[in-house]
Amino acid sequence: MARSFAEFGNALYTGEKSIDFVGRRKTWYVISIVLIVLSIAGPLLRGGFTFGIEFTGGSQFQVHLSDGQDRDPAIAEAAVAEVLPSSAPRVTELGLTDVRVQTEALDDAENRAVTDALAEGYGVTADEVTYSYIGPAWGQDITKQAIIALVVFILFAALIMAIYFRTWKMSLAAMIALFHDLVITAGVYGISGFEITPAAMIGFLTILGYSLYDTVVVFDKIRENTAPGELNDRRTFSESVNLGVNQTLVRSINTSVVALLPVASILFIGAFVLGAGTLRDISLALFIGILVGAYSTIFIAAPAYAHLREGEDAIKRRDEKVLRLRAKQEHEQAEEQEQTESESMRG
Amino acid sequence: MASTPAVRRARRSLVFLLVIIVGLVGLITLGVFRSDATWTPKLALDLQGGTQILLAAEQTDGQAVSGEQLQQAVSIIRQRVDAAGVSEAEITTQGNQNISVSIPGKADEATLQRIEASAKLDFRPVLSMGFGLNVEDLQGEETTAEGTDATAEGADVAADGTDATAEGTDAPAEGTDAAAEGADAAGEGADAADQDLGPVDPDPLPESAGDLAWITPALQQQFDDFTCDSEAALDTRDQPADRPLITCDESGTAKYLLGPVELSGDVITDAAAQMGTTQTGATTGEWVVQITMNREGADTFGKISTRLYGAPEPQNQFAFVLDGRVLSAPTMQGQILDGRPSISGGFTQDSAKALADQLKFGALPIDFTVQSQEDISATLGTSQLGAGLLAGLIGLLLVVVYSMFQYRALGTLTIASLAIAGVLTYLLLTFFSWRQGYRLSLAGVAGIIVAVGFTADSFIVYFERIRDALRDGFSIESAVEHGWKRAFRTVLASDSVNLLAAVILFILAVGNVKGFAFTLGLTTLVDVIVVALFTHPMMTLLARTRFYREGHPASGLDPKRLGAVYRGRAQFREPVRTGKKHTRSQREAERRQTIAERKAAASAPSAESVGATTGKES
Numbered sequence: 001m002a003r004s005f006a007e008f009g010n011a012l013y014t015g016e017k018s019i020d021f022v023g024r025r026k027t028w029y030v031i032s033i034v035l036i037v038l039s040i041a042g043p044l045l046r047g048g049f050t051f052g053i054e055f056t057g058g059s060q061f062q063v064h065l066s067d068g069q070d071r072d073p074a075i076a077e078a079a080v081a082e083v084l085p086s087s088a089p090r091v092t093e094l095g096l097t098d099v100r101v102q103t104e105a106l107d108d109a110e111n112r113a114v115t116d117a118l119a120e121g122y123g124v125t126a127d128e129v130t131y132s133y134i135g136p137a138w139g140q141d142i143t144k145q146a147i148i149a150l151v152v153f154i155l156f157a158a159l160i161m162a163i164y165f166r167t168w169k170m171s172l173a174a175m176i177a178l179f180h181d182l183v184i185t186a187g188v189y190g191i192s193g194f195e196i197t198p199a200a201m202i203g204f205l206t207i208l209g210y211s212l213y214d215t216v217v218v219f220d221k222i223r224e225n226t227a228p229g230e231l232n233d234r235r236t237f238s239e240s241v242n243l244g245v246n247q248t249l250v251r252s253i254n255t256s257v258v259a260l261l262p263v264a265s266i267l268f269i270g271a272f273v274l275g276a277g278t279l280r281d282i283s284l285a286l287f288i289g290i291l292v293g294a295y296s297t298i299f300i301a302a303p304a305y306a307h308l309r310e311g312e313d314a315i316k317r318r319d320e321k322v323l324r325l326r327a328k329q330e331h332e333q334a335e336e337q338e339q340t341e342s343e344s345m346r347g
Numbered sequence: 348m349a350s351t352p353a354v355r356r357a358r359r360s361l362v363f364l365l366v367i368i369v370g371l372v373g374l375i376t377l378g379v380f381r382s383d384a385t386w387t388p389k390l391a392l393d394l395q396g397g398t399q400i401l402l403a404a405e406q407t408d409g410q411a412v413s414g415e416q417l418q419q420a421v422s423i424i425r426q427r428v429d430a431a432g433v434s435e436a437e438i439t440t441q442g443n444q445n446i447s448v449s450i451p452g453k454a455d456e457a458t459l460q461r462i463e464a465s466a467k468l469d470f471r472p473v474l475s476m477g478f479g480l481n482v483e484d485l486q487g488e489e490t491t492a493e494g495t496d497a498t499a500e501g502a503d504v505a506a507d508g509t510d511a512t513a514e515g516t517d518a519p520a521e522g523t524d525a526a527a528e529g530a531d532a533a534g535e536g537a538d539a540a541d542q543d544l545g546p547v548d549p550d551p552l553p554e555s556a557g558d559l560a561w562i563t564p565a566l567q568q569q570f571d572d573f574t575c576d577s578e579a580a581l582d583t584r585d586q587p588a589d590r591p592l593i594t595c596d597e598s599g600t601a602k603y604l605l606g607p608v609e610l611s612g613d614v615i616t617d618a619a620a621q622m623g624t625t626q627t628g629a630t631t632g633e634w635v636v637q638i639t640m641n642r643e644g645a646d647t648f649g650k651i652s653t654r655l656y657g658a659p660e661p662q663n664q665f666a667f668v669l670d671g672r673v674l675s676a677p678t679m680q681g682q683i684l685d686g687r688p689s690i691s692g693g694f695t696q697d698s699a700k701a702l703a704d705q706l707k708f709g710a711l712p713i714d715f716t717v718q719s720q721e722d723i724s725a726t727l728g729t730s731q732l733g734a735g736l737l738a739g740l741i742g743l744l745l746v747v748v749y750s751m752f753q754y755r756a757l758g759t760l761t762i763a764s765l766a767i768a769g770v771l772t773y774l775l776l777t778f779f780s781w782r783q784g785y786r787l788s789l790a791g792v793a794g795i796i797v798a799v800g801f802t803a804d805s806f807i808v809y810f811e812r813i814r815d816a817l818r819d820g821f822s823i824e825s826a827v828e829h830g831w832k833r834a835f836r837t838v839l840a841s842d843s844v845n846l847l848a849a850v851i852l853f854i855l856a857v858g859n860v861k862g863f864a865f866t867l868g869l870t871t872l873v874d875v876i877v878v879a880l881f882t883h884p885m886m887t888l889l890a891r892t893r894f895y896r897e898g899h900p901a902s903g904l905d906p907k908r909l910g911a912v913y914r915g916r917a918q919f920r921e922p923v924r925t926g927k928k929h930t931r932s933q934r935e936a937e938r939r940q941t942i943a944e945r946k947a948a949a950s951a952p953s954a955e956s957v958g959a960t961t962g963k964e965s
Binding site: 009010013014054064097127128129130131132133134135141142145146148149152153156157160161164198199201202205206208209210212213214216217220221224247248250251254255257258259260261262263264265266268269278279282283286290 | 393403445716717718719720721722723724730731734735737738739741742743745746749750753789790792793796797799800801803804807808811814815818833836837840841842843844845847848849851852855860863867
């Protein structure tokens, strides 16, 4: 397996084996557009995103129980009803040991009464009940900050990439891939009905970094292949780009796997064993983001870059020359083969 | 091992890395013995348990606060929290108008209320003053140097209690008189319960704020018993505006018995630290705080200054009270009718600036609204930290297994590099926790775990580049150098994108995003350090061992298995094996050959190529 993977790498490196990422870009574009449309329509059809209490405002209690203790949500509902008869609390089991109760915003007296009722109901001390109050402005505040961070980051990143690669087209292609990743990740969140919490937003913002990180590595190789000294008469521009993607494919697969492993391990251990809210929310966004980010670098960013450059006059002229030369060569070879019929390579 | 320049460089890098690690360990060790450093990073509230309150600061008229006002608001809150006797509370600004207060342990109601109240600057006349420290204590320690110092300090403060130079001159004294102003203030908080002060109130209440009739025997007794380190001294903020106030100055060395509020701080339109000037405009070479009041304030202040000027000590002093604490109580040294009093008396540039800021921003009453409040139990945090660390460990193990699988013996280099990165990250976190008050939060732990993937990524980029160079026919030693040059550039580029994300998140984002951004940024830097100072030098040295030089099948860098085209001095081999279906790619491969290779290929029997690329499984 390892050997065949290394050989696969060799074949991709030399161009012996080549997956036509760039040439079949229309297929990938269509796939991505469908995904993006689904990502936008899906959450809308479900009735919008589910926002965590941080965005809606309210009070939240979390009861921490030890293993094996009864976590019947009915106990929580009864406890809240006792104090606030008209309240409709949202009770969820978190992980293996916690119960979370969300209500509308409560005042200090109500909060203490509910804490005591919950502690009594579940037979734990009041210390095991944690309380949070979130004002309605808090969510708007962090959303605003996050959006500012997003915009500032995109501007800076676009600038840095344009300077580093010395072409704004690479920068633009990377940004297209980035938007693609953000929209689809948000879409998966919306469709799956996962709550959007501040921790999920952290994960979301981290995708920015990851998506571009991945793209930079691949583009670096593409830049090498399309540098003036490297471009030769045998490959069109798009073929050079495609070779770069193929040559970094093994790396892309390896790095994505390596990045996914720790994230997946937080996701599964965090979510299913302990219900660790912060960890789970960050890792879910990252998990989706890394997958989509790796996909978009190969299938969207690189083809889009080739697409953007192909129209340039100089490249057009060179590509035509390459194709002419190739046709001529093939013609000559065909003639040669006719001459040496018995040893035909084309079999 | 021949001592080539590459090897010497590699050794130098390794030594440099060692110096960094030993240096950090040394610094922290020194810190542990000499100061308050610890060997573990401090934990944030979500891991340690406690109360976290997020306050939005706003001016009472609903306007947003400026950056400077926000800083002032933070220091106001810090004083309140410290007054509550809470140790290790952390008060930071978040975003443009939020203040985050983190208090370890469960905060009581009184503390919470104290924190949430609005900040207000008031002016009260001084009725009486004394030393803030317990007189008996002082007497007890009189023989010791400390006692003497404290007394001297107290005396200094009293002397500092300052001479306001009268600059204002001819502005006509108009408007309501001071007594009426005092009565107004009395109206404001009339129903603030006075059962505590009940017996100490004179009957009938004096008309003027500066009236000594306020001092009843009971109040005098309270004042005498009062010390600045007592419980009562911590809670002077909520006293009604229409009653006398017993409080201390900020350093707690002087105590004051003040009359009711005579003028509220919002009459101050500006306060600035500047060089004092004489009547003729020449500078006195002394720092003063120049206050500017609005028209209404100027009128009232004119009346007050007229009354206080020439009054006996200490009733000629006028106290600026912020949040129940005396900022300054200068002596009135003249009638000030233009609303431009200046305070002088032993200021340095810094202390004058500090007082000016306090007056200027304290004058703008700031309201604090609770944005969120969270009680976090320590058990929950610990179990989450446990889960996080377990997840991290399993993730790390999977990465190790995967890289061993992909890169064979080179995988051990990955593991060693990750271990070094782990050590560096831990030391840096501990160091920042000590020097910068950094606290590790759950989001921060997530950042570290995620970083495992990013860090391993740079090794993969490097190893793949070495493999590429081997495929191109470089010898292993030059493949390492060649691969490094290209890989390092890529690592730098991609890491700077990552670092950019971390820095922007850290600066702009709110709440636990900050903790995450911090560890992400830190681990990105650690990544660059480790790759450059450990992974690459080690690789350079390893490439010289027989195991790698000869391309052992288990080395992960076996040129045969990598389909290398050129194998050392003039040994040519068939180009990579090609299947029948790949005539196009075969031509592609042929095009990549040099003329010499083509010649060699033409003369070599084609069967060999098949054997060569198949290689041997380890």
